[in-house]
Amino acid sequence: MSRLDPSLEPNGSGLRRIEVITGAGGRRRWSEDEKALAVEESLAPDAVVSQVAHRHGATPQQLFTWRREARRRAEAEGVPPFVPAITENSGAAVRAPAPAPKTEAAAPVVEIEIGETHVWIWRDADIGMATAILRALRTSPGAK
Structure with a gap:
C-alpha cells in the first residue's frame, strides 16, 4: 500500500486546491x-x-x-514570384501612371510588345529580372 497523497495540501486534510480557468480554452486559431x-x-x-x-x-x-x-x-499553384514591373496596356481606356522621369534618364534599349502589353528594358537592367517579367507576361491571360 502506497503512502503517496495525490492532493496538493501536505497535511492530508482532505482539502484540495482547484484552479478555474475561464475564457476560451485550447489553442488560438487564425483564419x-x-x-x-x-x-x-x-x-x-x-x-x-x-x-x-x-x-x-x-x-x-x-x-x-x-x-x-x-x-x-x-x-x-504555379504563381511566379513577384517581380516589380512597369507596364502599359495600349488597348485599355485607363493607363497605369508612367514613372516619374529621372534626370537625364537613358532611353530604353528594347521595347517588347506582348499582346496589348508593352515592356521597356534599359541597358543596365538585370537579365534575371527581365527574363522573369517576360515569362510572367507570356503566361498572363492578356498575352494571348
Whole structure:
C-alpha cells in the first residue's frame, strides 16, 4: 500500500486546491485571411517580424511558418514570384501612371510588345529580372 497523497495540501486534510480557468480554452486559431494579412504586413520593406507577429497575437515562429506556407502554396499553384514591373496596356481606356522621369534618364534599349502589353528594358537592367517579367507576361491571360 502506497503512502503517496495525490492532493496538493501536505497535511492530508482532505482539502484540495482547484484552479478555474475561464475564457476560451485550447489553442488560438487564425483564419486564412488573418494569416494572409499578417504575412502581407510582414513583407513590407520596413517591417519587423516580431512586432508584426505580436500585433496579430502570434509568435514570430508562427509568422515565419505562415510565410513559408504561403510561398509553398504559391509555388504549387504555379504563381511566379513577384517581380516589380512597369507596364502599359495600349488597348485599355485607363493607363497605369508612367514613372516619374529621372534626370537625364537613358532611353530604353528594347521595347517588347506582348499582346496589348508593352515592356521597356534599359541597358543596365538585370537579365534575371527581365527574363522573369517576360515569362510572367507570356503566361498572363492578356498575352494571348
